[in-house]
Amino acid sequence: MRATLRIATSVFRESVRDKVLYNLVLFAVLLMIASYLIGELSAGQDVKIIKDLGLGATSIFGLFIAIFIGIGLVSKEVERRSIYSLLAKPIHRYHVIVGKYLGLVLTLAVNVAVMATALYAVLAYTAWGVSPETARAWDAPALDPALVEAVGLIFLELTLVTAIALFFSTFSTPILSAALTAGFVISGHFSSDLRNFQSVVNSPVAAQLARGLYWVLPNLAQFDIKAEVVHGRTVPLSYVALAFSYTSLYVGALLVMSAFVFSRRNFK
Amino acid sequence: MKIARDAGILALAMVLMAAAVRVESFREARFPVPQFDPDQEVLYFRSGSELRRASNAFSTLTADLYWIRAIQYFGGTRRRLAAGMPGQPGPPRALSVDSSTGSTSDYSLLYPLLDITTTLDPRFNIAYRFGAVFLAESYPGGPGRPDLAVDLLEKGLRERPDKWEYMEDIGFVQYWYSHDYRAAAGWFEKASAVPGAPWWLRSLAASMLAEGGDRRSSRLMWQAIRQSAEIDWLRQDAERRLMQLSALDAIEALEKPIQAFTTKRAHAPAAWADLIRAGLVPGVPLDPTGIPYELLPDGHVGVSRSSALFPLPEEPGLSPRPPA
Numbered sequence: 001m002r003a004t005l006r007i008a009t010s011v012f013r014e015s016v017r018d019k020v021l022y023n024l025v026l027f028a029v030l031l032m033i034a035s036y037l038i039g040e041l042s043a044g045q046d047v048k049i050i051k052d053l054g055l056g057a058t059s060i061f062g063l064f065i066a067i068f069i070g071i072g073l074v075s076k077e078v079e080r081r082s083i084y085s086l087l088a089k090p091i092h093r094y095h096v097i098v099g100k101y102l103g104l105v106l107t108l109a110v111n112v113a114v115m116a117t118a119l120y121a122v123l124a125y126t127a128w129g130v131s132p133e134t135a136r137a138w139d140a141p142a143l144d145p146a147l148v149e150a151v152g153l154i155f156l157e158l159t160l161v162t163a164i165a166l167f168f169s170t171f172s173t174p175i176l177s178a179a180l181t182a183g184f185v186i187s188g189h190f191s192s193d194l195r196n197f198q199s200v201v202n203s204p205v206a207a208q209l210a211r212g213l214y215w216v217l218p219n220l221a222q223f224d225i226k227a228e229v230v231h232g233r234t235v236p237l238s239y240v241a242l243a244f245s246y247t248s249l250y251v252g253a254l255l256v257m258s259a260f261v262f263s264r265r266n267f268k
Numbered sequence: 269m270k271i272a273r274d275a276g277i278l279a280l281a282m283v284l285m286a287a288a289v290r291v292e293s294f295r296e297a298r299f300p301v302p303q304f305d306p307d308q309e310v311l312y313f314r315s316g317s318e319l320r321r322a323s324n325a326f327s328t329l330t331a332d333l334y335w336i337r338a339i340q341y342f343g344g345t346r347r348r349l350a351a352g353m354p355g356q357p358g359p360p361r362a363l364s365v366d367s368s369t370g371s372t373s374d375y376s377l378l379y380p381l382l383d384i385t386t387t388l389d390p391r392f393n394i395a396y397r398f399g400a401v402f403l404a405e406s407y408p409g410g411p412g413r414p415d416l417a418v419d420l421l422e423k424g425l426r427e428r429p430d431k432w433e434y435m436e437d438i439g440f441v442q443y444w445y446s447h448d449y450r451a452a453a454g455w456f457e458k459a460s461a462v463p464g465a466p467w468w469l470r471s472l473a474a475s476m477l478a479e480g481g482d483r484r485s486s487r488l489m490w491q492a493i494r495q496s497a498e499i500d501w502l503r504q505d506a507e508r509r510l511m512q513l514s515a516l517d518a519i520e521a522l523e524k525p526i527q528a529f530t531t532k533r534a535h536a537p538a539a540w541a542d543l544i545r546a547g548l549v550p551g552v553p554l555d556p557t558g559i560p561y562e563l564l565p566d567g568h569v570g571v572s573r574s575s576a577l578f579p580l581p582e583e584p585g586l587s588p589r590p591p592a
Contacts, residue, residue, distance in 0.1 A: 038332075038336070041336045041339065041340065042332065042335060042336050042339065043339050043394065043398060043501060044394065044500070044501065045332070045335065045394055048332065048392075049332045049336075052328045052329040052331075052332050053329060053332070056326050056329045059325065060326075134500070139391070139393065189324050189325055190324065221324075221325070224324075224325040226325070226328060227327070227328045227389065227391070230328060231391045233391075
């Protein structure tokens with residue numbers, strides 16, 4: 001456990017020194033500030049647009065961070081040959097995998113928290129001085145606590161994407177890992193098409209195959225509650241709990257597979 | 269030495285870049301590029317449902333972009349028409365894009381933009397309410413399509429059957445733009461039955477049925493709009509409409525002294541000074557915005573073109589007033 005935490009801390013320290021990370025977070029924050037200006041063009045819909053843009057930016061930049069850093073978690077160590085000194089220590093190989101994963105998740109948590117804080121700050125500025133009649137007309141209050149729920153589910157999605165990126169990183173080059181991870185992210189958002197494949201094909205085998213693929217591929221669409229939160233619709237806690245359970249189990253499976261692949265790799 | 273070498277390399281790069289730009293401008297002079305037509309407006313995506321699938325987790329953000337585009341399009345077209353730019357066609361008969369040229373008649377992209385916006389985000393409240401106002405507004409202030417305004421609001425009701433505001437807005441469009449006060453009363457009645465709807469909707473429905481077309485009903489309706497308006501623009505528009513109704517009252521009141529002058533002198537007054545000298549009016553009458561009313565050659569009264577109240581509305585149930 002201690003070894004895992006040490007690796008996680010080391011990954012976190014290395015990640016926060018990464019210039020790519022700073023640039024991505026800075027860009028996301030700037031985009032949120034710019035959304036205030038965009039909102040001025042929208043005939044009184046500035047709060048909605050800031051929320052949409054802020055949550056969208058958090059999601060997309062979080063994905064970039066998860067993919068760009070996740071794909072290099074193992075492959076960079078192998079490239080720099082520092083993997084040998086790491087494996088020479090009295091630790092199991094799965095400690096490396098879990099430690100790397102936790103380190104990046106911690107990095108993501110900090111970045112998502114920074115972006116969420118920036119979003120709330122822009123919303124607070126926008127809502128300051130607004131008349132009560134105008135505020136009453138909003139679907140949800142400007143500083144809506146439910147935004148935390150949306151950010152939380154975005155974070156869960158990012159932890160799942162990180163696990164996917166880490167898995168590919170254990171046996172593939174960074175470029176291929178990035179392409180495969182991006183492919184999984186896209187298919188994860190459009191996976192519902194596979195569920196209803198039997199309505200567009202005549203072959204029952206193809207339909208069954210597609211349905212099987214639907215269950216196996218990560219279902220990322222469930223993490224998207226942005227529209228509900230922005231329009232003030234309640235998302236039941238049971239929905240969030242189920243998403244959390246799904247993520248935990250899927251990430252667990254990916255980490256086990258990553259540890260399995262990593263343990264069989266010969267670095268000579 | 270190193271600095272001189274670096275400067276030389278940078279200078280070479282700049283010379284090569286300048287030469288490339290020169291060659292490009294020469295090429296464009298020889299082989300002209302197609303001219304950009306700022307008036308050509310094209311919708312790259314026609315189908316809201318396809319765009320919704322493509323934008324997936326970012327459909328509400330895409331809806332925001334389309335909403336901003338719809339507002340800019342409406343405002344820009346309205347300003348262009350108000351400035352009286354040459355070559356403007358008359359009121360649009362159909363809101364469609366000319367497929368052969370890609371060009372559009374005025375406001376023809378407005379409904380498609382609003383339709384796409386509300387398909388991307390079916391709960392985009394203001395897109396329905398504002399969009400309906402934009403669509404119903406008479407030409408040249410809008411496309412003058414109350415039918416499409418009702419279609420848009422009915423689309424909103426399919427998504428949110430509990431939204432009494434949309435029913436109120438349909439009633440308003442039916443009354444003010446379509447002059448169908450019986451249909452308007454029906455919608456106000458329907459709206460009043462929705463839980464949480466304000467009490468005055470029922471009395472508004474009754475007033476429509478009893479005195480449909482009467483200025484009092486119009487005033488009641490605009491007061492209701494002002495009270496329920498969610499944003500300043502809508503509230504201000506309702507205020508303006510109420511001032512227009514006050515102007516109509518004042519104009520009717522001014523008809524009496526003008527009639528009296530005409531009967532006595534056997535000709536209509538040429539200016540307000542004639543009426544003031546005759547002691548029929550105390551001074552030049554001002555409209556609710558403080559701009560003097562205009563005395564027309566035929567003896568009628570109208571608001572000045574420079575007034576924010578121009579043009580006065582055509583009242584439901586009454587014959588149109590002569591233009592100022």
